[in-house]
Amino acid sequence: MSATTVAAPTGQPPDAIAVDFESLAKRVDDAMAALESLDESARAVADEVKAAVEAIHRAGLVTIVQRMRADEAARAVLFDLVDDPVVHLLLSLHEIVRPDPMTHANRVLVTVRPQLQSHGGDVTLVRIEDGIAFVRLDGACNGCSMSSVTLRNLVESALVEDVPSITGVEVLPNEPSPTLIPLESLRIGPDPASEGWVKVGPAASLPNDELTALSLSAQSGQQAEIIVVNAGQRLSAYRNECAHQGLPLDNAVLDIDNGTLTCPWHGFCYDATSGECLTAPGAQLEQMPLRVDSGEVWVRVGT
Incomplete structure (x- = not known):
């Protein structure tokens, strides 16, 4: 058998072999x-x-x-x-070296991520401990009533089936990101209407443990569709739009015992007093500045 010699490219050491x-x-x-x-x-x-x-x-x-x-x-x-x-x-x-579990798991997530993103969501692998993959769900899932359904169907089965060292998946809660209303926006001056405040009416007129849908118009001409939630005589005002698809919340279900507000369209669930979405962590109802002054409820819809 004759030996075949591969010449090194010009300008490289004799033992260097260029491989395409x-x-x-x-x-x-x-x-x-x-x-x-x-x-x-x-x-x-x-x-x-x-x-x-x-x-x-x-x-x-x-x-x-x-x-x-x-x-x-x-x-x-x-x-x-x-x-x-x-x-x-x-x-x-040749399976002589294997990727570490985190690398392997992230490669598996790449295969399911397009499906999650097509529904407006995503998954982040945080860590793996004792065979359990801890993940965090980001964004919302279009058409899903519970984020855990998407996680279990698209992520858990893929990780457990394709990564031998993973035996289960746990969901980590996202850090809450409530709407922060600047203190300045809650102050009512001598002429509230000129500052965008609209008088809703007496606080006593808002039914306890119910939500009320209202159409408000500011003196500047700005208009807003809102809901006022009266949860145990604690009032909160939100723009009348679900954070999922912007659909109205007129017929949302207010659960006083659990302190939640559930969208009637796709079941997205919110904290009734903060507007934080419990179904898709990171989503949030838009909170409107609300004040009760001398028994009258004011909501700021303009500037």
């Missing part, structure tokens, strides 16, 4: 495509040859890795080699 991996990959793809045109028996022979060659390569690579790991001086070289993307890919293809 794209061309090699294309050769492999072309060969695999050609196998499809063979009859079944010929394909079986070709597959057996491929498996045998891969087994020889893997056995040789395993021996190299084991010998280098056993030698203190060679171990440092081995670790440097594994950091090389091409070498790492080669060893990964």
Whole structure:
């Protein structure tokens, strides 16, 4: 058998060999495509040859890795080699090195992320402990009544099935992000109407433990559709739009015992007194400045 020498490119050391991996990959793809045109028996022979060659390569690579790991001086070289993307890919293809669980899990999430994003949501992997993947759901899920449904269907099954070290998934709550109303906007001057305040009426006229939908017009001409929630005589005003799709909340369900307000359209649930969305963490009802002055309720809809 004659030896074949690959010359080093000009300007590089003699032991440097330029490898066009794209061309090699294309050769492999072309060969695999050609196998499809063979009859079944010929394909079986070709597959057996491929498996045998891969087994020889893997056995040789395993021996190299084991010998280098056993030698203190060679171990440092081995670790440097594994950091090389091409070498790492080669060893990964032969399952000699495996990605750490976080890397593996994130690669799996890449495959389901487009489906989540198509529904207005996303998932972030926070950590993995004792076989449990802790994730955080971001955004909202279009048409879903509960964010956990999307998580369980698209994420949990993928992680548990494709990452051997993961046995379950836990959802971490997002940090609440309530609407902050500047103190200045709550002050009522001598002429409230000129400052965008609109008198709603006596506080006693707002039914306790109910919500009231109102159409308000400021002196400046600005208009706003709002709801006023009276939860145990604690009043909160919000723009009459669900944070999910902007649909009205006139017929939302106010649960006084749980302190929640649930959209009648797709079941998105909110904290009745803060407007924080409990279904899709990070979403929020737009809170309107509300004051009770001398028994009269005022809501600011303009500036």
